Amino acid sequence: MIKLNILSVFLLISIAISSQEKNQDSIPVPEPKSFITSHEITNGGNTISYKAIASETYLKGESGEPVASIWSVAYVKEGTNDITKRPVTFVFNGGPGSASVWLHMGMFGPELIKVNSDAKEDDGAAPYNLVTNKNGLLDLTDFVFVDPVGTGYSRVIGKGKVEDYWGLNEDANSIAKFIRQWITENKRWFSPKYIAGESFGTTRAAAVANTLEGDGQNMALNGLILISQALDYDGSTSVHDNITSYLTYLPSMAATAWYHKKAGQGKTLESFIDECRKYTYNSYASVLYKGSLITEDEKNEAAEKLSYFTGLKKDYILKSDLRILMPRFQKELLADQGLAVGRLDGRFMGDEVDKLSDGPHLGDPSSYQISSAYTAALNHYYASELKIKMDRPYLTSNDEIGEKWNWRTVPKGKYWEPTPVNVTRKLSETMRRNTEMKVMVASGYFDLICPFFDAEYTFSRNGIRKEKIKMTYYEGGHMMYTHEPDFIKLSNDIREFLSN
Known part of the structure; x- marks a missing residue:
């Protein structure tokens, strides 16, 4: 009788330990959140009714379980008769470690924050100046603003690990996966597709365009908009x-x-x-x-x-x-x-x-004098206009990502010597396979981190076909759209690029 009780106790303890271990391995994953609102705006002389869809998209691992959550805000025109002719443009910023707040609230979004155009004053403290984007492009294209894992509200979930996303190739794979998933869920495989990236976002854009050619789901892009390009880091790394x-x-x-x-x-x-x-x-x-x-x-x-x-x-x-x-x-x-x-x-x-x-x-100073305005604008806009309620802060930037970033261009275990990042050759090869893809390169004369002359130097080499590249210049810096005349010029240049 005593032996039986001892055996029962051991059995119960074993079951309890096994249950605990199982619970530790299976981190609960909540349902993805989505916030949908309806709006109206006048762009290009046309009144556009559109839906704003702010949502989490779950990326799944090999066994089919969610491992990462990508936050995006999509602006999709309502009443489109033929979505196969309606372009969609995916937008992200750089870093690595930056959310899409800068292009969202500074250039392409329906509501924009305005800082001092002549770089003479700090953005100061609230209140700030949020205005309707009358020079926007929603008459021409839908937009999807994407925050890579670790930025904005995006994060790893379940059994996901940040090292599967925080790297040059890993990042391109996850963004390409998100784009394919968004296109599939929204039935947009026949729609013209563009990517707009800024700074490291241009590195990502070239890598993603190349990655989209693989995995048995070849997706050809119609064009890239590279703002303050950084494709070959030799020309944007000022060191001895x-x-x-x-x-x-x-x-x-x-x-x-x-x-x-x-x-x-x-x-x-x-x-x-x-x-x-x-x-x-x-x-x-x-x-x-x-x-x-x-x-x-x-x-x-x-x-x-x-x-x-x-x-x-x-x-x-x-x-x-x-x-x-x-x-x-x-x-x-x-x-x-x-x-x-x-x-x-x-x-x-x-x-x-x-x-x-x-x-x-x-x-x-060109960062700390405007960043509080952009951060406040996005949080205010999310809460008041898009009715977003999340249980965590929106990270406009995340330094931890840059500190842990994997710049290897080959898988672990393969021989590799560190070299400056250069994705231009990938872009060149992608453009030769996809002969319809065109590229616009926007450079600011006063950009002292991604210099305009480096863009000229980069695109005159690496097997790039010059006739496929449109170079544009602005009397601003890295974010030339903070300078109001350049914001208008850049918007018009992109309008022409998309229209042609």
């Missing part, structure tokens, strides 16, 4: 000994010096930039590649020219060995005023406490 970056950044330094009246006075911006282009290609490149083999006369001549274009003193340039790192340019250009210029947008200026630091120490 990276000769490419000294070349690609110089014309943007010249443009910024012109803007702040430190160089090129009496000349138009375009003519001064063109002069700098020619010097960069025809003279500066050979100076850099010769290195210490140049003569003293060549060195002095180069220093004088660089001073002429950048507005920095000749002695400073000589001490820099004719190689000016971008953070130092940001700090030195307006050092006489105790100001540092922005990285995302060289028009912005920040008052630095430490006047001698090697680069801005407060952060990027």
Whole structure:
């Protein structure tokens, strides 16, 4: 009798432990949330009735269980007679680690936040200026704003792991999977399809376009809109000994010096930039590649020219060995005023406490002077207009993603040596397989992180067919749409791109 009771106890304990282990392995997954509202807007001279569909889309693992939740906001025109002729444009920002808030609330969304157009004032504190997007494109295309895993409301769920999403290839795979799933659920396989990305979002766009060709579900895109492109990181990484970056950044330094009246006075911006282009290609490149083999006369001549274009003193340039790192340019250009210029947008200026630091120490004024307005605008718009209620904060950015990001271009276990990221060749190959795909590249003259000259340098190589690329330029920075004249110009340029 005693032996039987002991056996029963052991059996009960074993069942309890087994049940606990099972519960630990099976994290409950709630039903995906969805919020649908109806709206009306006038774009392109037409009144558009549309639905805003803010929702979670669950991506499933190999065994069919949900492992990730992708948050998106879709704006879909109502009453479309033939959806096979109605384009849909997927939109995301960059980082990696940034949500789609910037293009959503700054460029393509039906409601936009407006910050100081001339980069003269900080966004300050609430209230802010939210306006209807009268220059919007909803008359031409539906939009789907996508937040990658770890940004916005998107996250891993169930047995999902962040390492399956936080990487160059992993990210492209998950976004491609989301796009296919959204297209399938909304019966849009015959609709023209576009991607609009900004910064790292352009890296993602090229990678996603390539990924969409595989997995037994080949999806051909009609076009890419690359805002502040970053396809080849050699040209957008200002570090010692990276000769490419000294070349690609110089014309943007010249443009910024012109803007702040430190160089090129009496000349138009375009003519001064063109002069700098020619010097960069025809003279500066050979100076850099010769290195210490140049003569003293060549060195002095180069220093004088660089001073002429950048507005920095000749002695400073000589001490820099004719190689000016971008953070130092940001700090030195307006050092006489105790100001540092922005990285995302060289028009912005920040008052630095430490006047001698090697680069801005407060952060990027073109970021911190507008980010609170964008964050407040999205949260207000979500709650008041889209009636969204979630149980967690919307992450406009997530630094943890960048810290853990996997830049490997090959699977783990395969031999790989770290190299600067370059997805241009992938884009070139995709465009040759998909001959109908066209690409628009939008660059800001005062962008000091993804320089416009790097776009020219990138798209003149890598097997890219020049006739398939439309290059456009703006007197703004990385987010050129914060400058009102450029916002209108960019909107018109994209309208023309989509219409043609």
